[in-house]
Amino acid sequence: MSWKKTADAVVIGGGMMGIATAYYLKKLGVKDVALLEKNTVASGSTGRCAASFRAQWGGELNITLGKACIDRFEHLEEHLGVDLDIERYQNGYLLVAYTDKQFEQFKKNVALQNSMGVESQILSHAEAMEICPGMCVDDAAGFSYYKRDGHADPMISTFAYQEASKKIGVRIEKFTEVTGFKVGDGCVRGVVTNKGAIATDTVVNAAGPWAGRVGALAGLNIPAKGERHEILATEPVDWGVCPTMLMSFEPDYYMFQRPHGSILAGCGPNMYRKEAAPFDDYEMEDSWNFLEHMTGHLNKLLPRTRGIRVVRQWAGMYDITPDLQPVIGEADEMKGFWVNVSGARGFMFGPVAGEMVAEKIVKGSTSLPIDEFHWRRYAEGRFLVEPSIA
Ligand SMILES: Cc1cc2nc3c(=O)[nH]c(=O)nc-3n(C[C@H](O)[C@H](O)[C@H](O)COP(=O)(O)OP(=O)(O)OC[C@H]3O[C@@H](n4cnc5c(N)ncnc54)[C@H](O)[C@@H]3O)c2cc1C
Structure with missing residues (x-):
């Protein structure tokens, strides 16, 4: 297939956080959405996780999102319109x-x-x-x-999003590694990959444990790394x-x-x-x-x-992340550069965090609160406290 050199939005990372973001961007009306994955969908943390979900958190934000995630997992196949069984239990x-x-x-x-x-x-x-x-x-x-x-199968759940995304026309580019960004006047202008460049004014960095490394390619300090x-x-x-x-x-x-x-x-x-x-x-x-x-x-x-x-x-x-909480939002230093990192709960939060980031990009507001997760909190000396984690 020929390489398309433009997109209305580019999502980086084919884990649960990325695939869900791409799906909801397209669902909310973004015409040309490209998902770039250096390997294959679910080949990162998502395919290796325990795939459990819970609402038993100790902070209001996490309880709100955890509850919404359970609602979503309970009806995921119908919600996405796919003929798969995610083995929810x-x-x-x-x-x-x-x-x-x-x-x-x-x-x-x-x-x-x-x-x-x-x-x-x-x-x-x-x-x-x-x-x-x-x-x-x-x-x-x-x-x-x-x-x-409860829990579900991590691969099948992610493939459910992949299948639904393909059906509605998200371009999923596997074996496509982002190696750099084009920037200008404080805005993102495009991504550079091993296959070529894509001009776009909206990028979502959903590279999970690699999100800090991907951010660094744009000269940004995104506080997320692997453990x-x-x-x-x-x-x-x-x-x-x-x-x-x-x-x-x-x-x-x-x-x-x-x-x-x-x-x-x-x-x-x-x-x-x-x-x-x-x-x-x-x-x-x-x-x-x-x-x-x-x-x-x-x-x-x-x-x-x-x-x-x-x-x-x-x-x-x-x-x-530094407080083991999600890091979500648009970079203050670079318009159009968004981040969607879960803080090690991306399987369960992905379906809802992806939708919230898409809502924020498309509508400018969200139906569930995510603004507190912006990483400018660290510069302001604020850490989010969540007592219900290891
Ligand atoms: C053992 C274990 C158990 C876990 N248990 C749970 C659990 O029960 N419940 C839960 O919610 N979470 C759990 N987690 C955490 C969960 O796996 C992660 O939070 C989640 O998978 C993160 O999803 P993601 O989409 O952000 O990242 P990933 O799934 O890692 O996806 C990021 C993708 O980005 C791609 N990428 C990286 N760099 C580039 C680049 N330059 N260009 C293009 N693509 C790139 C990678 O190949 C990868 O596929 C567990 C994790 C582990 C390791």
Whole structure:
């Protein structure tokens, strides 16, 4: 196919954040939308993630978006008009607090969630055991639970957006790496790629963990980078070994069973990293340290996993920002240069954050609040506080 040298909007990055942004831009009437992906759609963090979604956040903005994301995932196939099954499964997140201080925070989170229409609950140990009968967390101080939290298949969900985007005419350019930008008079004028240049006055940098690097090509300081996280999958086992998402922020772990039986489990790098800094967070090798740590944890928390086999482990990158919150908006220094970075929750937030960024570009306002996520907050000395993260 011949290379088209112009576009009304260019989205960089074919993960959930980028593909959703491209879809909603086109849906909202932008005529010629091009999505540029250096590899293939979902080949970055999105295809490597645990693909869980939740409304159990502790800050209002995140609860608002988390709730909207659950609504969207619950009807994603109909919403997009695609004949795919994203393998959505909702059996809740069971969050474990190990200290009284953590548990007090859970109680505050649940009160706020309830006031915003999220019917989460504080559970006693006995109630939590009913949700996840096989677990062994006798040292827990308390639990919170929301039954509509859940997960889906990351590849199929992203491909659902890809298919819907193609249907409405988004140009998806795979194996197309952005290598530079054309700028002038404080505005973006175009992108330069390994295949040629595209003139445009609207660019969305949705390159996730690479967003800082992509921003630097335009001379911008976008505070987003990669942080390597690992995850494993076991062979399929009888249903019920871990029917809910069992998760704790301190110590940091999560584990849950997929509908076809395998258990996925992961944790943050500080739990197992033994190497001295410097450490390359863009290195995608998985590690023995993680496997040893995570299987030990799994066997302790879910004794029925003892003796089952791990069939796969892999690494991916969290797209992290200085306060671990999203970085979204138009660059103050460059008109037309937009950023849509999730702060390591891009699978769940992508479908809604993509729509909000598209609304902001097309209409100048959004139906859900995202302005607080602009990264000028760092220059102003403001960090967003989210208590419900590791
Ligand atoms: C182990 C693990 C578990 C996780 N679990 C969850 C979870 O349960 N729920 C959740 O919501 N999130 C989870 N995350 C985080 C989630 O994966 C990310 O937040 C999300 O995928 C980010 O989406 P994205 O579209 O911004 O980035 P990506 O999916 O990484 O997409 C960015 C794309 O940009 C492309 N790109 C980069 N540079 C260029 C360039 N110069 N030109 C063109 N293309 C370029 C890349 O190839 C990539 O495909 C997890 C992450 C990991 C690693």
